[in-house]
Amino acid sequence: MSLVYQGKTKDVFKRADGNLEFHFKDDATGYLSDGKPVFNAGYDKVVGQIPGKGKISCKFTEYFFKLFEEKGIPTDFVGIGSAPNVMIVRPSNLLGVANQAGQYKGSDEVYGLETVFRNEVMGSWWRRYPVQVPGKRIAVVEFYAKGKAGEPDILMVDDALVQLGMMSQTELEATKSRTVQIAKLMYDEFMKRGFHLVDGKMEWGRDQKTGQIVLIDDLSPDTFRVCENFDLDEEGNCKVHEQCIMTDYKQSAKFVKCSNCRDFVEIKEDFKRTIEAKNILSADPAGLKKLAEAFKLEI
């Protein structure tokens, strides 16, 4: 086996039979506070390990990819490998477009197509369209391409996917309706176990043999917003949103040191909307453990 890619959450190997192996790791990202790691999937830097995390990610993905396959949604899943943190998948190409404008400064490739499903008004949906009550039940699918390091993910309007040649109109509609189906399946699976699934994202690729668009990569538990202690009305709207969800709109500031003196200069940045919910399971050991117990992912 040869190492293909070394990532923060998994290493990828090429097998002799042509398939790939994902080796999930216990490494977790976050930041340091007083020298101690605070785990947070929103950060890029590995600050420590959460024992069992790799195994749980692997089993979580296995659980759902098998369910999706049963329901007719194609995935790259082949099976579990020689250890419980190892998953075998068929090779796929990332969906994207090579840079066609290399002579232009700032031109770039666009690769890595994800769909996001939203069962509830939260996150960047509310920040972009701050008009609805947070926690309100919605049913939306969006497409994103992965942004370059340091740049945000790129919102893909439907027309752009076809116009840029990332997928055909038929593939777009199939991928959207499969994401709707996945949202429903996952929502029900979480609800059965006493959790409310708010939103989540997944990546799609093109199977190298068949050319078909399939669900790829892994379902990382920390990319799903999952609520506990929720209370929903008959239509699925969150009833405790005012106790649980906090928003803000403020101008952040940073302090920059004057080079010729010892003074600090305060720099006001743009106004930004933020939205956070208290009842969300995070990627910290406690949240992950709750998920693992609910889905019986520990071995």
Added chain:
Amino acid sequence: MSLVYQGKTKDVFKRADGNLEFHFKDDATGYLSDGKPVFNAGYDKVVGQIPGKGKISCKFTEYFFKLFEEKGIPTDFVGIGSAPNVMIVRPSNLLGVANQAGQYKGSDEVYGLETVFRNEVMGSWWRRYPVQVPGKRIAVVEFYAKGKAGEPDILMVDDALVQLGMMSQTELEATKSRTVQIAKLMYDEFMKRGFHLVDGKMEWGRDQKTGQIVLIDDLSPDTFRVCENFDLDEEGNCKVHEQCIMTDYKQSAKFVKCSNCRDFVEIKEDFKRTIEAKNILSADPAGLKKLAEAFKLEI
């Protein structure tokens, strides 16, 4: 007649018969350089007047709104008023959604729905998806809601329009296909006169009497990118893009004065893509005059 709204480019009056009158002004936005106005539609501040601008905007809108009506595209146009810079329109409601989440900080209404058509890779399309050769022929329609002062316009994915209740799926598809039709009609009208229409935007509203979605506001010449001295291949791709279009990707910097000393501190901002074309007619008097002559808008 009562004044309803006083804007930078026009004042709006309510007529006794219930219709509205747009009184287009010669005022033009831009910035001052050595005390002299440099006109640029991208700026928000009125820095002077371009004689005839109001009349040209009015006649330009009249020319195209009449053409669109002939071709079956509904508009709010009634007729020209008592002066050549006055247009009479039926009252419409802006498309949008009232703020439903007033108790949340940062919540806001979303109003003012525009479509953008793109015949060519340029502007924010390239900045968002910097993968295609600038000047390449495309055919795309996007929806935007107007951003609040100081915030950028809000890209509306198709699902959001329906989910937020701005329009129905049927209305969305009709508005999109009408924008495609407008793009084609305007492209041909410009091409006949020796100009190449790159992209443009227009606003839609809901007719207060019929509830139908109609083209509203005015077609401001300076919101259309129009090329002269162009050279297109058989498929409509720009052949002189490398001589005409310049892109960049750089970190801008600003200098902030230290409060306790007399030193300036350099603040690096985020990396940004820019794209500009030399052959674009601008809103300056010369560009506007060329358009007016081509469409015989002077009286």
